[in-house]
Amino acid sequence: MTILSTEGSAGTGTDLAAAATSRASAAKKRLTSPWASIAALVIAVLWTLPTFGLFLTSFRPERDVQRTGWWTFFANPQLTLDNYAEVLFGGNQPLVGFFTNSILITIPSVAIPIILATMAAYGFAWTRFPLRDTLFVAVFALQIVPLQVALLPLLEIFVGTGLNGTFWTVWIAHSTFALPLAIFLLHNSMRDIPAELVEAARVDGAGHVRIFTTIMVPLMKPAIAAFAVFQFLWVWNDLLVALVFAGGTLDVAPLTVRLANLAGERGSNWYLLAPGAFVAIVVPLVVFFALQRYFVRGLLAGSVKG
Amino acid sequence: MTLLDKLLQLLVAVVVFAAVMGVVLLVVGRAKGRRADVVSGVAFTAPALLLLLIGLLYPAARTAVQSVLDARSAGFVGLDNYVRIFTQPDLVVVMRNTLLWVVITPILSTAIGLVYAVLVDRTRFEAAAKALIFLPMAISFVGAAIIWKFVYEYRPNQQNIQQIGLLNQILVWLGFEPVNFILAEPWNNLLLIVVMIWIQAGFAMTILSAAIKAIPSDIIEAARLDGVGGLRMFFYITLPSIRPAVVVVITAISIAVLKVFDIVRTMTGGQFGTSVVANEFYVQSFRLSDLGMGSALAMILFVLVVPIVIYNVRQMRKVDAR
Numbered sequence: 001m002t003i004l005s006t007e008g009s010a011g012t013g014t015d016l017a018a019a020a021t022s023r024a025s026a027a028k029k030r031l032t033s034p035w036a037s038i039a040a041l042v043i044a045v046l047w048t049l050p051t052f053g054l055f056l057t058s059f060r061p062e063r064d065v066q067r068t069g070w071w072t073f074f075a076n077p078q079l080t081l082d083n084y085a086e087v088l089f090g091g092n093q094p095l096v097g098f099f100t101n102s103i104l105i106t107i108p109s110v111a112i113p114i115i116l117a118t119m120a121a122y123g124f125a126w127t128r129f130p131l132r133d134t135l136f137v138a139v140f141a142l143q144i145v146p147l148q149v150a151l152l153p154l155l156e157i158f159v160g161t162g163l164n165g166t167f168w169t170v171w172i173a174h175s176t177f178a179l180p181l182a183i184f185l186l187h188n189s190m191r192d193i194p195a196e197l198v199e200a201a202r203v204d205g206a207g208h209v210r211i212f213t214t215i216m217v218p219l220m221k222p223a224i225a226a227f228a229v230f231q232f233l234w235v236w237n238d239l240l241v242a243l244v245f246a247g248g249t250l251d252v253a254p255l256t257v258r259l260a261n262l263a264g265e266r267g268s269n270w271y272l273l274a275p276g277a278f279v280a281i282v283v284p285l286v287v288f289f290a291l292q293r294y295f296v297r298g299l300l301a302g303s304v305k306g
Numbered sequence: 307m308t309l310l311d312k313l314l315q316l317l318v319a320v321v322v323f324a325a326v327m328g329v330v331l332l333v334v335g336r337a338k339g340r341r342a343d344v345v346s347g348v349a350f351t352a353p354a355l356l357l358l359l360i361g362l363l364y365p366a367a368r369t370a371v372q373s374v375l376d377a378r379s380a381g382f383v384g385l386d387n388y389v390r391i392f393t394q395p396d397l398v399v400v401m402r403n404t405l406l407w408v409v410i411t412p413i414l415s416t417a418i419g420l421v422y423a424v425l426v427d428r429t430r431f432e433a434a435a436k437a438l439i440f441l442p443m444a445i446s447f448v449g450a451a452i453i454w455k456f457v458y459e460y461r462p463n464q465q466n467i468q469q470i471g472l473l474n475q476i477l478v479w480l481g482f483e484p485v486n487f488i489l490a491e492p493w494n495n496l497l498l499i500v501v502m503i504w505i506q507a508g509f510a511m512t513i514l515s516a517a518i519k520a521i522p523s524d525i526i527e528a529a530r531l532d533g534v535g536g537l538r539m540f541f542y543i544t545l546p547s548i549r550p551a552v553v554v555v556i557t558a559i560s561i562a563v564l565k566v567f568d569i570v571r572t573m574t575g576g577q578f579g580t581s582v583v584a585n586e587f588y589v590q591s592f593r594l595s596d597l598g599m600g601s602a603l604a605m606i607l608f609v610l611v612v613p614i615v616i617y618n619v620r621q622m623r624k625v626d627a628r
Contacts, residue, residue, distance in 0.1 A: 051441070053456065054452070067470075069470045119350045143615070144608075144615040146607050150365035152365070152600055152601060153364065167315050172361060239567065240584075244588075260448050277449050280446060287444075
């Protein structure tokens with residue numbers, strides 16, 4: 001499972017496009033069958049239409065949303081930003097507050113496990129201490145524990161320590177659950193750094209701190225970025241951890257919790273739910289497209305979150 | 307809490323965390339001589355290991371114990387909770403639904419992802435076509451559930467009331483009566499499963515597309531010279547070549563499916579016979595406060611996941627060995 005280092009050959013959406021043009025001669029033969037083209041088109045439409053429908057709905061006036069389907073827009077085109085204004089800033093619980101919470105939850109929940117895991121990965125890869133290998137295998141094995149198994153007792157601990165109802169619970173929970181995979185992935189790519197590099201630094205009198213900060217961390221940037229994208233998407237989109245630890249008090253609840261509640265209410269207000277959903281979607285979408293390269297690399301390295 | 311309080315909490319977290327880091331680096335920097343390596347190793351790994359011990363290992367062990375205790379974790383009940391899961395009618399439905407999810411979702415998402423990857427492979431619009439299928443992966447399960455809930459939306463069939471959900475409108479256009487899909491047991495389960503397939507097909511496509519690109523072109527050329535093409539090429543060359551990747555994708559999706567909670571919770575809340583183990587875990591634990599049953603369901607999840615993960619890891623080793 002050391003694909004992180006060899007991802008160059010694996011490629012991404014954009015890289016693949018480049019590879020595709022170089023093999024253009026073979027390309028022309030592929031989609032000659034009209035049935036193949038139609039099948040691809042049908043899948044593409046099926047995968048896009050639901051999102052498009054809700055997206056269009058989010059800009060339609062309330063009256064239209066309640067009475068007619070989004071497809072009637074083309075006969076009666078009317079667009080407004082009122083829905084976004086109302087869901088973001090209007091009412092008792094404006095979405096903008098939950099948006100802030102999502103950001104406040106996500107930043108430490110991504111940063112903390114990455115820093116802890118990078119340090120731990122260095123410890124496991126480049127130092128020697130008793131039980132090192134046993135402990136590493138144990139960390140590796142912890143990947144298989146579904147987080148549901150830890151939630152109930154963890155909540156008890158948080159209630160016992162009085163941390164409940166603060167961001168701390170969510171930060172600690174997300175950080176902990178991320179560690180096994182993060183340590184494992186970073187350890188893999190850290191082992192791939194040539195030993196001569198480390199030896200040379202040692203000969204020059206560099207201690208572990210210098211080696212870690214000046215050699216390892218800069219070289220680990222791509223692997224760290226790959227994991228960061230994953231952890232970001234995971235935390236931002238998470239509902240379960242947020243519901244359990246931050247759901248009791250809307251004070252610290254993120255967007256997903258609020259949206260899930262809105263969706264659960266009787267007679268859903270689609271003119272609010274639609275823009276609300278897209279407020280939550282837009283941030284991961286931007287991150288996703290900006291860092292797609294790292295995301296695909298992470299996927300190919302086995303970052304399938306447990 | 308005001309925004310200022312929240313930012314203050316963030317600041318405290320940064321300070322605490324920086325302090326931990328500082329102590330570690332200080333300890334490592336101070337360590338001299340032969341024991342320096344041991345001290346460094348322990349200092350580097352201790353914060354992460356400590357967090358794992360308190361936040362994951364201990365809670366997991368405690369859950370295992372609680373699963374054989376009663377609802378208030380007061381008395382020992384043996385395997386009663388587990389027996390109830392497989393005998394109590396509403397919980398049997400939960401197990402049936404979970405089975406449905408685990409069987410249908412991985413197969414269909416993988417099949418769709420694979421077919422699509424092959425269809426758009428090496429075409430002019432490959433990058434754009436892939437991005438479309440890939441997109442749902444960035445959307446949260448909650449967002450995806452809302453998007454599809456809107457597709458399934460139902461309005462009572464009366465004069466002057468138009469359908470606003472696409473699926474029902476299509477029924478109306480075709481001359482059928484609109485259906486309240488979400489209430490239609492047990493078929494509503496399939497409608498929820500569609501959401502997960504919609505999300506996971508992009509994952510399958512990405513991995514399988516990379517695998518297809520990795521097939522040596524001389525194999526494909528040789529087959530082509532022998533007059534193999536179209537469907538035969540797919541079944542005799544492409545599919546056997548990427549078999550390990552297919553297995554990895556199926557198992558990875560199975561694991562994700564077992565833990566699916568957000569979709570069920572957002573679309574139905576587990577009502578109308580659509581609950582699955584992960585959702586029932588939440589309901590029993592945090593709604594009904596039945597700690598014993600909640601823990602037992604979490605353990606069931608664990609037991610179901612373990613063999614798939616082990617199999618998956620072994621398959622990934624095989625893929626890498628190539």
